[in-house]
Amino acid sequence: MAPDAAGRGQWPFTVPCVAELLDHGLTLRRPVTFLVGDNGSGKSTLVEAIAESFKLDAYGGRLGRLYGRPDPSKTPLGEVLRADTTVAGARMLAGPRRRKKGFFLRAETAFDMTENLGGLPGYWPEDTSAMSHGEGFLAMFRSMFDAPGFFVMDEPEAALSFTSCLQLVALMHELGESGAQVVCATHSPLLAATPGADIIEVGEHGSRRVEWDELALVDHWRRYMSDPHAYLRHLITP
Template sequence: MIVERAYAHVDGEGPGEYPWSVPCVRQLLREGLRFTAPVTFLVGENGSGKSTLVEAFAEAFGLDPYGGSHDWQYASHRTKSALGERLRFDPAAGGRQMMRSWSARKGFFLRAETALDALRRERMAPDERSHGEGFLVAFRDKFTKPGLYVMDEPESALSFGSCLELLGHIDQLTRAGGQIVCATHSPLLTALPGADIVEVGEHGMRRVAWEELELVDHWRRYLGDPRAYLRHIVG
């Protein structure tokens, strides 16, 4: 693993100001977040703050907040977030050398909405590939070295089969020394054996088992009887 703990200290900002008003951010300020496995999934509803967290993690590690690697930091001129400016990491044993030098840090930030553009910019995905294909090509051919890989909803461009392929690439990357922090809505991805799952919501952050996730329960119920949900929504 590369990083062991994320934390931030904030002075002067009121509790009602974004992002300090978000429950998971408030908990991060109080307690920090310890990483206990090579793969950490952040799961929660839209607006829960999971994307706010992963963007700050990427920024604090020196990755381009638009999406990209350390080598392209701020090439997009995207403003660094308030949380990203204040976030710090405690290195894990395997990441101490990388964390000592800003230029030695390796990894990539994949945002769902900018992933293909960022990959093409860094010549990691051929122009003729689709969004999902380019994503998988990058994992297969380029994401092979130790580093911190931060992802925000990577499943948005992938089919069921491609999500399974992505899990295989994630497993290979962690075996090569990579660490992954991923925000997701996917019950398929979060089922990865050995992954740490952090559920984000009004409660803040809490670790849960896969079978206890609300999203897993909802998908199981929906696939078992779609009409039980659709009768409240459709006609």
């Protein structure tokens, strides 16, 4: 992926990982890629633009189908980012709308989808409006991620329990093995531990590829679970 020329002096092009993308592009080296970083690091900005570069609406939904916005405008980064696809990737984007395979799930709009799209043609058969958010998310995943395609997720763990996150790990690994391409922005060390995944940590440094056990996220969770007081004593007055 590489961006066209864009103004550098305004958001989001001043965000370090976005500026790095403008300079060097991004290659998806493995079937499953995670973008991991703190709030404000730019991972959601990246994942939205990646979705748009593959003709997915940044609001969320299917390839070739718009949900929620009849005339959507692209994000600033999505306007300039261009994707170079493999032959297999090009096939996912080509052909009639009903045969295109791709989906963008973002936490902010996924709840609305589970309330309104269950049972509609081309979506999931279950009445997800009658389910918990976590159950609805899993029903959506199973139906929409059922064959090789381009799948983008922004913090899908938002509604998921520990065991549901593990089910999503299994599904993402299965998708990767099947020939799909998955890109996921996450705060979850569980999801980032998906076997064989490429992990890109974003922050003030820009972006860098790391192993799971090198993630700052994993280190913080380990320390917190071992001794919560070591963190809470700075925040809570006895």
